[in-house]
Amino acid sequence: MKPNTLSDLGLPPLEVRLPMPELGPWRAGNAGIPGVWRFAAAEAGPHLVVSAVVHGNEIAGALLLTRWLRDGVRPRRGTLTLVFANLPALDRFDPADPTASRFVEEDMNRLWAPALLGGARRSVELDRARTLLPVMTRADVLLDLHSMLWPSDPLFLSGPGAAARTLGRAIGTPPLVVADDGHAAGMRLIDHPRFKDGASALLLEAGPHWQPETLALMEDAAARLLRALGMAEEGVALPVQAPLPEGRLARVTRTVTATTTGFAFLRDFRGGEVIERRNTLIALDGEVEVRTPHDDCLLVMPSPRVMRGHTAVRLARFEV
Incomplete structure (x- = not known):
């Protein structure tokens, strides 16, 4: 390939x-x-x-x-x-x-x-x-x-x-x-x-x-x-950094894999976009509908040009 x-x-x-x-x-x-x-x-x-x-x-x-x-x-x-x-x-x-x-x-x-x-x-x-x-x-x-x-x-x-x-x-x-x-x-x-x-x-x-x-x-x-990890030699080629708050955690609830050559999203989605309501239609895989499985559904790295057998998008729920 x-x-x-x-x-x-x-x-x-x-x-x-x-x-x-x-x-x-x-x-x-x-x-x-x-x-x-x-x-x-x-x-x-x-x-x-x-x-x-x-x-x-x-x-x-x-x-x-x-x-x-x-x-x-x-x-x-x-x-x-x-x-x-x-x-x-x-x-x-x-x-x-x-x-x-x-x-x-x-x-x-x-x-x-x-x-x-x-x-x-x-x-x-x-x-x-x-x-x-x-x-x-x-x-x-x-x-x-x-x-x-x-x-x-x-x-x-x-x-x-x-x-x-x-x-x-x-x-x-x-x-x-x-x-x-x-x-x-x-x-x-x-x-x-x-x-x-x-x-x-x-x-x-x-x-x-x-x-x-x-x-x-x-x-x-x-x-x-x-x-x-306590491994940095301070002052040696590393940027000065202020502390940051802890990041959020999301867990994937469904990985959507394209099963046809006709997979298509209904519109352009950006990775990181959150769909508020469950059961929202976001894509068609041939004749099969792809809908959000829960409220506040995070779209993880949607791929608008996806081949059959490859990941089209991961759907995730925030845990923290």
Whole structure:
């Protein structure tokens, strides 16, 4: 399967307002795996893994990691590991067609089921995921950096453990943590069993692809996470940050997967929009109606151009 291009998606031209990441000396890594950097402090503490470009066209995360490497960000305690995940896809990024390098052969963020990782099937992304698996499963905390194609407010998606939800709310930016059960199309990195008990995983959807404000939010959230874990060396290449109130928590009550090629929303919806009344008609999947299951229904990252078998929208209820 090849990634969708702009013309496939019926999109207008999209402006890339971020520079192409220059990996240069950072490509080799220092941990025996290309694109993986590990730094351990003398003082014991948690192991934080920050991963970027699981999708090769989501370049803001790579820009954050290259800046941290260039500026010498190191943990005060514990271990900090920085991962450029899908290097082959990143190498194909073209600002003239910026959606086309999401992956080379298949979506890397649908491949983290243990049975699949342990199987015989091969692809560019599966081979790379198998190489990175020992890195990811050593994490006490994982922050997986992403951005979004369709209009949506930024948010955290939490892994299966309760600790991830608590940590996301404590960071406070973005101010929303959404707990869900993943995608029908395959297991995300944050859903790996490593993060079910004990370890915590957060997927940060920081804002629109290729925009400076998205990179700024990533930098803010990642620095706040370092501080929340007691790992930040104050005054070393990290922004000054005032305290924030705890974020809200919402739990997905229904994941809507398109079952036909004719899935369509009744109007343009923005991620983060709240539909006040239950049973409101929001989409048609062929002839099947899609309605809100409860009052004050939060729309999580609706995708107006969705393929059959893929997630069209997640519907969520606020818990806090």
